[in-house]
Amino acid sequence: MFESLSSSTRNVVAVLKVAIPVAVGLASAVYLGKKMAAQSGSSDFSRDKTIPTVAIRAGDQSHDAEYNEDPDKFLQKCEKQYGQVFNLLILNQRVTCVSGPTLVRDIFMTDDLNFSDALNQLTGLHAFMASIRKSNKDADNRMPHELIKDAISPNMAEFTPRIVSCAERVISGAMGGSNEVVIDHLGYVIQEIIASAMADVYMGSELEKDRKVIDAFIMCNYDFGMMLAFNSGRSFWHSIKNKFKYNVRSPLHKHVQALVDVATPVLERRSQLKAEALRQGKEYSPPTDVLQAMVDNAAKYGYVDLEDICGHILILVLASVHTTNLFTTHALYYMAAYPQYIEPMFEEVQEVLNEQAKEREEQRQEQLASGNVSSMAAFLGTELDPQNDRQLSEKAVRKLQKIDSFVRETMRYQNTRLFGTHLARRDTVLSNGMKITKGSRVIGNVTSVHFSEELQGEEPFEFRPWRFVGKGKGASKAAVDLLPFGIGRHACPGRFLAVNEIKIVCALIVTKFSKLEIKEKEKTMDMLLDRLGYVNPPSPIIMTRREGSILQSPAPVAI
Template structure:
């Protein structure tokens, strides 16, 4: 590079700069990455936490973990106790098991967002989606879910089920023709892909954050993604489309509200998440409609992956235990039959009294899989809870320490180190 600077043969000064600048950037990047690797987070200064031994020939624990997660964690726990260090996904991580798991969840100095961001560059991706630019640990997302989604899930359940049924018919139609077998059945090679498509159509989220596959921390990938997302977010176009569509809906709602109030009547506000977010505009410090839509897209991002992940596990467990399918199906029929009878009896009672039958007793909704109906399905509830308990990940839900932390057993987890949860010890312990 010095030769180019001193006497670039046959090149004008500007041409020389065109060569020098990329080389300089490349060297600077290499120096930065080297520094990050050399000074990267280790297991911390405290030596009280044992490090799991490596198999002969292995330089990390990844291969042994991938071959048999349960066997790997059981071996490490038997040799080292409830807390031990592992080298997985290009990261030094502290596995926490048993009663100590609660300490990770309850201590605010352990942060799950920091851990997820380290692997996925999540915050760099999400931050350009909102205009308020609040920190994602400020509680805005948590507040939106707590105030606008969780309390109203019973109202949304039937709508979600109907939409999923429609989408399932669309997706299955593709396989009935292309993957049909001689016995009349048809093959779906990747159910997670089908479920993902059902839950959310045409988003860039899967490409950015992965489709449920394990990811590894990479200094270079993190550096590139953060630089890329600071310039442009791949979901900006979706936010603009959503805002344009929402504008028309909001204008129509305002028109109806004025029209209703002009008649001296009370306007019945629409029962959906967007309306609830608009009604709490000032509370959550939204800037404008695009900001609201940005947060809506973040909520969609979270729901797409959690719903797809859970649904895929349920499908595989149904396939693994087909003897339960008939029981679950018959229970649904019995519950819906009973609800249909109760609703019909209520309608007849109102008719006998000469009272009007409201929309809430529409006969076409008698067999909806509502939240109230699902609550009566004891077998279904048990099956779903068991799938949650026996989900496939043995180590998950990493939390990164924001300062040096001493656990109740006296072991220290240093600032910057990730504590990852031994899910089996939490969900399948006989205690």
């Protein structure tokens, strides 16, 4: 299925399924070879002897086997027997695990406990990132946060219909016209949707269909996965080898060059249009995309040249494409596992679009009555074009509270139980008085947060998709009760765009399909709880087409 994908993209998920996603909100359980534990000295348990070490079950070499049998049960037992802070030999590393909202918040909010440092110690992450950027090489720099705040967040209203258009095109191409569609690997389809949408947002509408851009966005995640993916057979030398490798020759360079090659003529054309407008005494309004914002503000952000800019774009891609793909794929598998919730979400989309169409008609009538507009024809090609009345606008997407709650519940329910490995840059005292010594690694027991009745409401171990409707807890809200995007100053700045994309895909799916079904029923729980979102091989998903459409494709707006 999905023959339109280039062959180079088909192996990406197979590698990424064992990768640790970058950025806050990504799967964070990281692995470390035993030799590293012996040689580095920094991977010992905290030297504060007040922190107990959980006893390893007789016959086991680590806590992994007992944990994997039932993660929730194991962590609850540990917390009950040893308190909120305890040491584990798990996920092939020695780590201090903290439980409860207050202490979990400590590790995410304390600057002396650093996620990036932990990942770098294990994989050589910093060398990987530095290999494709000429500026802002400091691992603690906050330029990406500033760029997203300046170039993406204020433009969500314009980006949304463009994302909708990309998603609809990919869905139509992947799912054909038959009444029942079998998708062999849902992840490939979602991957293509997200990469295409990001090509538009980052590189511009001229390039959102460009295969070189889409493949670069997908395949850079493949290379990222190769850098991060490692198993019990790897050792201390994995990180050392990566640091040497990426300081000498980075596989990402070819993707940077691909972006430079396609961006150069686009920027030259825009420059010509600007010069022509100036000669005619007209104002030139450049297209809205991240590439243009980076070029226009190169001095502010400290970029050296176009190659440097494209390197930074790839870093944004690494922090967004795979994780958005992951969360979206999970949401659709939950729809298939709980098909009774599809119709309420479909009805919500109908209600929101009906309300939007009514409001827009009232605005048109007001303008006609005032005499500012002579006839309905005057609205064609404008923001009030009737053809856009039933289009998924940014405002409409924000109003989809049930879909938002469904997405948040899937992220809460599915997320890995041990999350957010941080490295202590110096001795750090937690709020309960326990000390994490310099060089130790500490990780959050997410079960104690995501399944807390106090934080999540009644029956937290039940999947309740409307759990957050009307409670002011949106899927993009970064707080201790939902950790995939992190919290505090280190929270993922792109989470608003990510959730917007996830909700758009969910809304499109429920309006186009009345039923989703996991073909191999025996794999249902695996598909819902697999930490990285892809069981190997995954179960195909069966989608039953809905008759008719309640959506409109966006009409062009005059500039």
